[in-house]
Amino acid sequence: MEIDPRLPSQIQAAQTGRRTRALRPRVPPDPRLQRDGGLRGQPAYDSEIPPPRRAADDPLAQVQRLGAEETHAWVEEYLARRPQPLAKAQRARSCAVRAVLAWLAEHPGETWEDRWLLSGLDAAPNGSGDVVAAATQLSRAWATAALSVLVDARVVRPSYAWLLRSRQYRRSSSARFLDTAEPDIMPTLRALPAYARAPELARRNAETCIARVLIRTGKRLGQLSGEDLLAYADVVRTSMRHNKEHLAWELLVALGPLAGEPPTLRAAWAAAGSSRQHTVQTLVARYGLPPSGVLDLLVDYLGELKVGMDYGSLQSLSYRLVRLFWVGVLTINPHQDDLRLSPEVAASWREQLTVTLDGRPRSDVASTFFAVRALYRDLAEWSHEEPERWAIWVAPSPVPRHESRRASKASKQRRSRMQARTRQLTPFLPQFTSAAADLRDEGARLLTTAQGVGHGERFEVDGIGYERHDPPVGSRGAGRNLVWARVVQATNGIRTPPLERGLVCVSRFEADGFWAWALVEVLRETGVRIEELLELTQLSLRHYVAPATNTIVPLLHIVPSKTDAERLVPMSPDLVKVLVEVQRRARGTDQTIPLSVRYDHNEKVFGDPLPHLFARMMGPTQNVLSIQYVRKLLDNVADRAGLTDGGLPVRFTPHDFRRLFATDLVGSGLPLHIVSSLLGHLNLETTRGYTAVFPEHVVQAHHAFIERRRQTRPDGEIRPATAEEWHEFEQHFLLRKVALGDCHRPYGTPCVHEHACTRCRFLQVDPAQAGRLEEMTINAEARLTEARERVWLGEVAALEESLKHLRRRKAEADCLVAAEPRHLPADGGG
Secondary structure, three states, X not given: OOOOOOOOHHHHHHHOOOOOOOOOOOOOOOOOOOOOOEEOOEEOOXXXXXXXXXXXXXXXXXXXXXXXXXXXXXXXXXXXXXXXXXXXXXXXXXXXXXXXXHHHHOOOOOOHHHHHHHOOHHHOOOOHHHHHHHHHOOOHHHHHHHHHHHHHOOOOOOOHHHHHHOXXXXXXXXXXXXXXXXXXXXXXXXXXXXXXXXXXXXXXXXXXXXXXXHHHHOOOHHHOOHHHHHHHHHHHHHXXXXXXXXXXXXXXXXXXXXXXXXXXXXXXXXXXXXXXXXXXXXXXXXXXXXXXXXXXXXXXXXXXXXXXXXXXXXXXXXXXXXXXXXXXXXXXXXXXXXXXXXXXXXXXXXXXXXXXXXXXXXXXXXXXXXXXXXXXXXXXXHHHHOHHHHHHHOOXXXXXXXXXXXXXXXXXXXXXXXXXXXXXXXXXXXXXXXXXXXXXXXXXXXXXXXXXXXXXXXXXXXXXXXXXXXOOOOOOOOOOOOOEEEEEEEOOOOOOOOOOXXXXXXXXXXXXXXXXXXXXXXXXXXXXXXXXXXXXXXXXXXXXXXXXXXXXXXXXEEOOOOOOOXXXXXXXXXXXXXXXXXXXXHHOOOOOOOOEOOEEOOOOEEOOOEOEOOEEEEOOEEEEOOXXXXXXXXXXXXXXXXXXXXXXXXXXXXXXXXXXXXXXXXXXXXXXXXXXXXXXXXXXXXXXXXXXXXXXXXXXXXHHHHHHHHHHOOHHXXXXXXXXXXXXXXXXXXXXXXXXXXXXXXXXXXXXXXXXXXXXXXXXXXXXXXXXXXXHHHHHHHHHHHHHHOOOHHHHHHHHHHHHHHHHHHHHHHHHHHHOOXXXXXXXXX
């Protein structure tokens, strides 16, 4: 059978080795079979596709070629191994199975599975019961029951599309099938810690997944492979359904059938997809360039550097050399076949690099220039050691030396922007941390109060009314031990409710508040990178006994990350308290912290199962917090705090806390090299760029200079003022009162506008004189009309200028009147 290229890769792989003979012509389909084209509007990828070929020693392979009566006897023997209904129901079920087998036998085909496909039932899971009932004179209930029996006995193996869409088969119990098909293994599976720790809904989903895979593949539980489960998971994903196979994968890994596979289904997907590490050849070839000598050179060059680089840096370097450099060169000169660029091509490429594809200025040009200069320099150096391999490619660099000075300037500008942002965020940090603590406390109060009431009961927290609402059984929000509520009344009308109106999960709100508080506290107390924080485990908590004082110093062990160097960070008492709370939260009701696997987005690898501190239960599994979730929590705290700077909202990123931590330590007097060790920097200049210390020594020196200058000035200049001088000072300001308001020119200065007060910016208009301004405006307009009639052009220009200032002063008076508070009458009348 030809494999359909439209099928997912997992299903194509599962089809390898199937029988290739052509099926007999199928009978005309029953018009009552309404073909279900797909799952929720998606194509039914494996509908009407024969199931995988059975093993030669499989007893079920022999049953496929038996007659109807022999198959019926075999099915009755299978059903005898599971709990039986009443005798009357047994007889009715037996007759229904015999009738359905007789009807299937009328279809062409050498096996029951061939007849199942040729009957058209596999393509229409929701109409099969009606067709079988009409053809066999059975009721619809007994027809669907007989089909379910044949599926459980694995006489027929429907497609995953049929198993997912068939409403009648979903009524049968997966646990009953597994207990009958695998009576020896299921008790062991249900005794696994992961199964016992998972909620009831996740257990049912896992057993349903395993049952469907066993039915489709026809294998025993111990014969399943990772490819079998991936094929089912891929159909579920393409059907736009909720993934429920994660616990099933972990159970089969722990049980043994999938031993040697990745520990989680996410890791298995990553190992088979784009979330894994690629070879150098793939990194270079993904840009679709035609084969050439330069392309082979780039592969060899990156292969030489791969040993001393992490995968993220290698991926970034391949992007700069292939996509930004060589693709750009070929765009300018398609016939370029070596690295010796003409001055025109090199200049055009440098100019092209400064602009992105959408026309915006490229923010980081220096890194690409340095990568290209390093390529040409390395080829020149390596040509002395292996001339037969590298000498042919030695050429002048297309990046001149002066570009390095431009890169230095860009680096200084970037450092200046970083320090300016640090100085901007420093005054907001106390308010931000306070908002995180308030959010945690409010979530805890709300959850505690909501847990103490029943469904439909109302309660009040912090002056806001809520109503407890438990989702109905069987809905998406039920069965997960979550507390739901809705806001019904904001009693004080002042405080904004923490939850929106409508049904909201209180449990998630409380969890978000706790994790936001924990993240903020740990980030600001340690200055660790976000990937280092998410890698913290229970094993990261260490202590050190100081030999001099014999005191215990708690330490936080940071595993090697960006610089491949571990370090120890002393913990303050506040940090110890926070990590104890995090440890208690991650442990939950267990005695130990559950194991979880963290995915490294930079290295494209999954770590080992470890007791991560910043992890939470997501469905049936313990998952490390994602970076996207961390950023969402920090934005929620900023929104709660209402931070603005010049009208613009203020946001904190995880890396901002690292700069704030370094700035605080250096500002407190800690030596720079100690701060560098705490941050894990290999270069003091990097640490110096992180610190945005205010120039205290400059401020103190300036204050000292002012004090010295005051001491050296003549004594007569700082003598107390006499009574006559104070009287003269007061009389001077009494003369500032004019008809339209007050003059606010500096003391001791004359009037520069010769008392044309309407034109002077030092005039503060008195709102009570708005009527006078109106009279002056009317008078000036009348005079302007007369001047225009008599063609007094000089008078016209002067009056137009006066009217402009009069209208401006009138607008200022109106603004002052609008800004004054209005006092209502004491009796409330009017």
